[in-house]
Amino acid sequence: MTRLLAIAWKELIQLRRDRPTLAMMVMLPIMQLLLFGWAIDTDVRHIPTTVLDFDRTAASRELAHSLEATGSCDVIGAVHDPAELSRALRSGAARVGLVIPARYAEHLAHGHPVTVQLVVDGSDPQSVSSATTAAGGLIAQRALALVMGTAALREPPLSLEATTWYNPDLRSAVNIVPGLVGIILTMTMVMLTAMAIARERERGTLEQLVVSPIKRWELILGKILPFVVIGYVQMTLILTVGRLAFDVPVVGSLALLYALAFGFIAANLAIGLFFSTIARTQQQAMQMTFFFILPNMLLSGFMFPRDGMPRPAQRLSEILPLTHFLRIIRGIALRGAGFDDLRGELGKLAVILCVLVVLSSLRFRKNLS
Amino acid sequence: MDADPDLVVQTEHLGRRFGKLEAVRDVSFSVRRGEIFGILGPNGAGKSTTIRMLCGLLVPTSGRGTVAGFDIAREPELVKTRIGYMTQRFSLYEDLTVQENLHFYAGLYGLSGRRRRDRVGTVLERNGLTGRAAQLSGTLSGGWKQRVALACAMLHEPPLVFLDEPTAGVDPVSRRTFWDEIHRLASDGTTVIVTTHYMDEAERCHRLAFVFRGALLDLGTPAEILQRRGxxxxxxxxxxxxxxxxxxxxxxxxxxxxxxxxxxxxxxxxxxxxxxxxxxxxxxxxxxxxxxxxxxxxxxxxxxxxxxxxxxx
The missing domain is CATH 3.30.70.100 (Alpha-Beta Plaits)
Known part of the structure; x- marks a missing residue:
């Protein structure tokens, strides 16, 4: 115990003296939180739109205005022929083109079917899909009104009443703040552990440790215990700033969240330990961390919904601790999930943790001698 | 092997292979308590491998050895508690002060509470480090770093201390002072095993082992070795x-x-x-x-x- 505490104490002093790293560990979560929270909004609005109106009537102008009124599209101007439309899209001046056919108003008035065309720039699928959805909704609504007008019905025969739970305003921040806890913890825990051991190797102090009577588990635990504390500090920081700046509450039990986070932090420390047995220098440790962080960002469900991913990618993401932690933290923080709701995720996280601990301690032992 | 308590180190036909490479072969010698025993040899001769085996870091592939009464192959963890070790690069934590380094190494060797404070205080005083206790180790000169490193290795009062090229990159005056300290340790009964490249330092050892290409070429006092070469x-x-x-x-x-x-x-x-x-x-x-x-x-x-x-x- 004396030896374990000696290591942990030394690690804390070194951390305290290393001002840039310390600052990074506090600033990184806050910067990321502000960036992701404010700048990133997956709900795309105000897409620049141009109109090619062959009809030029009050009705056709009204249709363009209605599209703008949905908030998804901003009409930035009008074009006069198809060539001009394709130029506008190619140059990026407009991402959406609304094409209203000739005799639009006349056909509508006589009850003839009319097709309005929407040309979208598919090079950024996410942004244009919101334009398609908005325009589709608008036209469907119009069509229904026309049909109902002729049938003289007062109410639509079938309607949908969508109720959104947990995040009724569909704010992105609500999804992103808990996710950031996972990303930041992954990044700092893995990097700190990998670098702390690579640093001892680089400076030759590891040899001095190995000749001392310290046991391997004492060395490993003593080194990573301070990082567990840092992990919890970061988590608290993100949740607090998320609450104050973005009004993202923790609905469920905070105690349960903190308890379950331990398994996730431990899994990341084990990964860091594993990297440290491969990296000879701190720089390599850093590169490995970034290599590891990328699939975590992309596959875990932090940025993109996992439901849309192909099967192999989904399976791959199951082995990332972050994937399971995201479900746990979003469950607890946003939906008020309890222990029983999360049992499945916990089980998987526990399996991953066990495998990682065994793997990294085996490698660590081999590597020291 | 006889259990002569005065023989702090004993090896018999000690050898170590790394795959096809025979890094150390058939090395037999013993070191008495209070002796300054020098291991000489060019780089890659097997000096470090020998020392690593004696420290319990590396298991010998042939032969056997005891250090401070413990078998180096079977009881390496017990060997580690009885030895001090100072590496070539004086592995101090440069971002820790002198005192913090000492406290850390004391803790590493299981000293706690009052005993740790007492030992750190004693060692600081004995090595003339009291005035520098609060200085960051990274800002010390080579000679001072070396003193602190030796102090760290001696905190738990080991009967045997290994010094692996302890004076590499240290100025001549500091080297002299350092060797005076080594002699003082030895006269207090500490056994010192030291590797070196410097022949003037070799002359200050009680006995020497000449190692070349993994084998022991000669063993004896400097005078004996000179006489034998004739x-x-x-x-x-x-x-x-x-x-x-x-x-x-x-x-x-x-x-x-x-x-x-x-x-x-x-x-x-x-x-x-x-x-x-x-x-x-x-x-x-x-x-x-x-x-x-x-x-x-x-x-x-x-x-x-x-x-x-x-x-x-």
């Missing part, structure tokens, strides 16, 4: 290329080495190196210069041993 050395100031050629071709000559303006000629004891030089002067037509016989030193012995080994190999 070398004689003479020096002259003349520097003529023709004379150098003549000397190099002479079968009686073990070695010819220029040292600045001097030429150092080594022969076996059966020959008189001064006479050999005069002959060479005459034969090459070089001007007559003063020739003086000087004492052979360990470096001469070492070079000649390595040459012999290369010839037989």
């Amino acid at each position: 070398l004689r050395v003479a020096e002259t100031v003349a520097e003529s290329r023709a004379m150098l050629e003549v000397l190099r071709a002479d079968p009686r000559v073990e070695e010819v080495a220029p040292f600045g303006a001097r030429l150092r000629v080594t022969t076996r004891a059966a020959h008189d190196p001064a006479a050999v030089i005069r002959e060479a002067q005459a034969r090459s037509g070089a001007p007559h210069a003063d020739v003086t016989e000087v004492r052979a030193d360990l470096e001469d012995a070492f070079v000649s041993m390595v040459r012999d080994d290369a010839r037989t190999a």
Whole structure:
């Protein structure tokens, strides 16, 4: 115990003296939180739109205005022929083109079917899909009104009443703040552990440790215990700033969240330990961390919904601790999930943790001698 | 193996292979309590491998050894509690102060509470470090770092301390001071095993082991080793290329080495190196210069041993 505490104490002093790293560990979560929270909004609005109106009537102008009124599209101007439309899209001046056919108003008035065309720039699928959805909704609504007008019905025969739970305003921040806890913890825990051991190797102090009577588990635990504390500090920081700046509450039990986070932090420390047995220098440790962080960002469900991913990618993401932690933290923080709701995720996280601990301690032992 | 309590280190036919490479072979020696035992040899000779085996870091692939009464293969963890170890690069944490380093290493060796404070205080005082206790280790000069490193290795009062090239990159005055400290430790009963490249340091050891290509070439006190080699050395100031050629071709000559303006000629004891030089002067037509016989030193012995080994190999 004396030896374990000696290591942990030394690690804390070194951390305290290393001002840039310390600052990074506090600033990184806050910067990321502000960036992701404010700048990133997956709900795309105000897409620049141009109109090619062959009809030029009050009705056709009204249709363009209605599209703008949905908030998804901003009409930035009008074009006069198809060539001009394709130029506008190619140059990026407009991402959406609304094409209203000739005799639009006349056909509508006589009850003839009319097709309005929407040309979208598919090079950024996410942004244009919101334009398609908005325009589709608008036209469907119009069509229904026309049909109902002729049938003289007062109410639509079938309607949908969508109720959104947990995040009724569909704010992105609500999804992103808990996710950031996972990303930041992954990044700092893995990097700190990998670098702390690579640093001892680089400076030759590891040899001095190995000749001392310290046991391997004492060395490993003593080194990573301070990082567990840092992990919890970061988590608290993100949740607090998320609450104050973005009004993202923790609905469920905070105690349960903190308890379950331990398994996730431990899994990341084990990964860091594993990297440290491969990296000879701190720089390599850093590169490995970034290599590891990328699939975590992309596959875990932090940025993109996992439901849309192909099967192999989904399976791959199951082995990332972050994937399971995201479900746990979003469950607890946003939906008020309890222990029983999360049992499945916990089980998987526990399996991953066990495998990682065994793997990294085996490698660590081999590597020291 | 006898259980002579005075033999702090005992090895019998110790060997270590790394795959096909035989890094150390058939090394047998023993070290008495309070002895300063030097291990000499060029880089890659097997010095570090030998020391790593003795520290319990590396399991020998053949032979056996005991350190401080414990078997190095079976009880490496017990060996570790009984030894101090100072690496070549004085592995201090540069971002910790002198005192923090000492506290850390004391904790590493299981000292806690009052005993830790007492030992740190004693060691600081004994090594004249009290005034520098609060200084960051990274800002110390080489000589001071080395003192702190030695202090760290001695915190838990080990009966045996390993010093792996402890004076590499340290100025001559600090080296002297350091060796005074080593002698003081030894006279207090601590056994010191030290590796070095410096022959003046080798002369300050009680006994020496010459290691080359993984094998023990010779073992004994500096005087014994010199006597066994039976070398004689003479020096002259003349520097003529023709004379150098003549000397190099002479079968009686073990070695010819220029040292600045001097030429150092080594022969076996059966020959008189001064006479050999005069002959060479005459034969090459070089001007007559003063020739003086000087004492052979360990470096001469070492070079000649390595040459012999290369010839037989």
